Amino acid sequence: MASGSSDAPPPVAPWDAADRIVLGRTPGGAIVAVALDREGAAGRRPLSDAELPAWVALREAEAARAGRGVRWIWSGSAEWYPRLLAAGVRVSRCHDLRLCRAILALAVPDPADTRDGGWDEAVDDDAPDALFEIGGDAPRPSAFDRTLAEYERQEAALARAADPGRLRLLLAAESAGSLVAAELRAAGLPWDADRHDALLRTELGERIAGGTPARIAQTAAAVRAALGDPAASLDSQPKLLRALHRAGVRVESTSKWELAEHDHPVIEPLLEYKRLMRLYTANGWAWLAEWVRDGRFRPVYVPGGVVTGRWASSGGGALQIPRGLRDAVRADPGWVMIDADVAQLEPRVLAAMARDERMAAAAGSDLYEGVVASGAVATRAEAKVAMLGALYGSTTGDSGRLVPRLRQVFPRAMALVDAAAREGERGGQVSTWLGRVSPAPSAAWLEAQRRASDGAADEQRARRLARDQGRFTRNFVVQGTAAEWALAWLADLRARLAAIPPVPEDHAARASGPVFARRPHLAFFLHDEVMVHAPAERAEEAADAIRGAAEAAGRLLFGSFPIAFPLDVRIGRSVAKD
């Protein structure tokens, strides 16, 4: 092993080491706060909803004065934090029981509990009392005691973990992410509705009451003319497919990449029709009216919404904003948007996890160019598809053909993902760098493997499912660790931004909300990219915070291993990306 113990991540995150306060509700709905010290509960206090924000703010201020932090332990930031933010209160740290339990249930299964998942029912402080009355008139714990008990179970689970230090780091990062998610929604992404409207008019033409916009209607007419079918239905996949066949276009689907392979007068207007219709239905005026208010797009982020630890979103399609609409993102007057994304995050994470010094050396500032320089492949484009093939497990096509070359040049990195794939193929579970464990294969998958000897068809099916699972676990370790890096980046960045001195004036304070007025704040996050909305005179400080946080995230996860996470940072207008 080339790596010494100095490479191991430190056991405690910089945003850790805090006093702890548990917040919960009694069955009657009253809030209870309990302060915890090393010995256990050190104080208990009832609170009304009205008093809560000011009381939380006071605890935060006291902790800050004492030069320490305070960690709020609650059922979930999604329930507790938006109300605090609306009241102008920011918290520095939390422990999100719901998110942490999801991690612990897979990472440290409870041996005393034989039920699926091994954990109690969901902690839900807002649930009606009926949920807790299953025992009739038997004594039952209050909802608040269940909150406290859940936290104690989680602490006990951590103590049983193979590497409690890393897992604690993951729980802290996940919880910090839950705060960021609530803050992103509260602050919103500055969105210029007039600019969006102008883009729509340019592409789709004028809006027509009760009908499709002008250019869509014209394009539809052109498609029908080319088909020689004035009544052709363009919005029903089966009907469109039949109409294409009647016109002599032999396609098996109506997907754009297959259509593009054919030469027929209908192809060009049809592809244009599909493009316009997509824009109109997914991000048209209806989307604008529903999701943009007061110059802010406020999507719902769902931390931990993906098994790998990536975030999902629900509502607003925050993670699918088409590149062409990015132009509608406009800073407030006197403010700027800072857009930063990491170059080739996943392969860099793989190099660091595998301690592959050669791959790390090739990474430099452009990893794909480095791969070319290593002699593995001839062009940057080849390097890119080869690397994606290595991470996703492709075996065919150009990508699959190039993967063996990477295996020759970067054996350590490839051995890590290959081992993860083998583990998945035989039904095992794999783990990210900090200890997020992949879900076990489904009962249907196990059943298919059991039947593999029943016949040729069953055997083929079992093999295919095994390979599918192998590709999943192969990708899980890298995508999941990249998500951990991103959480560490976000967590450190929100702390750095909060420490930047506010500017005296902010004419747009109302839109951003009380917590985010007058100082740089996170406005968008997407896997490996952040946007920060900053007063112009704080732009450089904010950009430095973004870079500094990326460096800190790399050190936190990978210690002294020499891997860089270079950022493309753009202050002001955003441009198209690679």
Next chain:
DNA sequence: CGTTCGACGGGT
């Protein structure tokens, strides 16, 4: 009338 599913296309 509802709900569910497959096809499609947007993101990383």
Next chain:
DNA sequence: TTTAACCCGTCGAACG
């Protein structure tokens, strides 16, 4: 240069 990982939202068709 569709081959592969993880997603979400919309639509129409099919089903109940």
